[in-house]
Amino acid sequence: MKKKKKKMKLNNRSVAWLVIGLSIIAFRQQLDDFEYFVVVVVAYNYTLYEPSINLIHKTCNHSDDYSLCVTILESDDRSLTATNGSTLAWLMLTFTQNKATQTLAEVKQILKKEEQSMSPETKRSFTTCNDVYELAIQFYIPAAMTAVSNTISFVDGRKEASDAFNLFQTCGRELFESVGTGLVEQDTLLDRVKFETHLTSLALDIMYGLY
Structure with missing residues (x-):
């Protein structure tokens, strides 16, 4: 045979x-x-x-900005051992948190340095940014990170990230309305806020792919 x-x-x-x-x-x-x-x-x-x-x-590939998404995730060595989308969502949120923390520090520095010479409108804009960024950094982004890392609830994670997205947008609107007030740092700061809003959007794109 x-x-x-x-x-x-x-x-x-x-x-x-x-x-x-x-x-x-x-x-x-x-x-x-x-x-x-x-x-x-x-x-x-x-x-x-x-x-x-x-x-x-x-x-x-399912995000709004494929190239940026890949660049950010591959820049973190921890992504090279990722086995699921929740890990990638957590990494994107971590990157957003780090960038937002830097922006908040800049907002506080400008307020401390320029507060006395600011118009009431400009002072209100920067104070609003300070407040909403503190909320996003201290509460909403960490809550979203906890939700996706522990797979507690992807729905809850998306809600927390959406709230952070809205807070960043609030700061962006405030700064946009007070552009041209003479603060050189403001245009650069507005670009940073737009970038962090976009990062949160990318994190949400990833999170909406989770089940």
């Missing part, structure tokens, strides 16, 4: 390793020892992190 030959099945990773291995062998003579070591390490890391990289691109 003839034994049936087993067909060898190659998945995408096996094929990738095969191609990379053959390429390394083909160019081995053209590389010195250090260059050869670097190539092997890069090839190994690529195949090791390939599932997480694919997850990042798949997740960001």
Whole structure:
């Protein structure tokens, strides 16, 4: 009785390793020892992190700004071991939190430095930004991060992130209405607020893909 030959099945990773291995062998003579070591390490890391990289691109493909989404997530080494979308949402929220904290520090600095020379309208705008940013940073973004990291409720996480988004928008409107008051820092600050509003939107895009 003839034994049936087993067909060898190659998945995408096996094929990738095969191609990379053959390429390394083909160019081995053209590389010195250090260059050869670097190539092997890069090839190994690529195949090791390939599932997480694919997850990042798949997740960001559903966002409003694919390129920015991928750039931000891949800039954090923790994304390279991500196995689910909730981790990526948490990382995006963390990035947003860090940027917003820097902006709040700038708002406080401007208030401290320029408060006496500000018009009542401008002072109101900066005070509003200070207050809403403190709310977003201290309560809403951390609550959203907790919700997605513990998978307590993605619905609750989206609500908290949406509230943070609205708070950033409030600051942006206030600053936009008082543009042209002579504060050089204000235009730059408005751009930062717009950026953080956009970051929160990207986090929401990721979170809406969670179930």
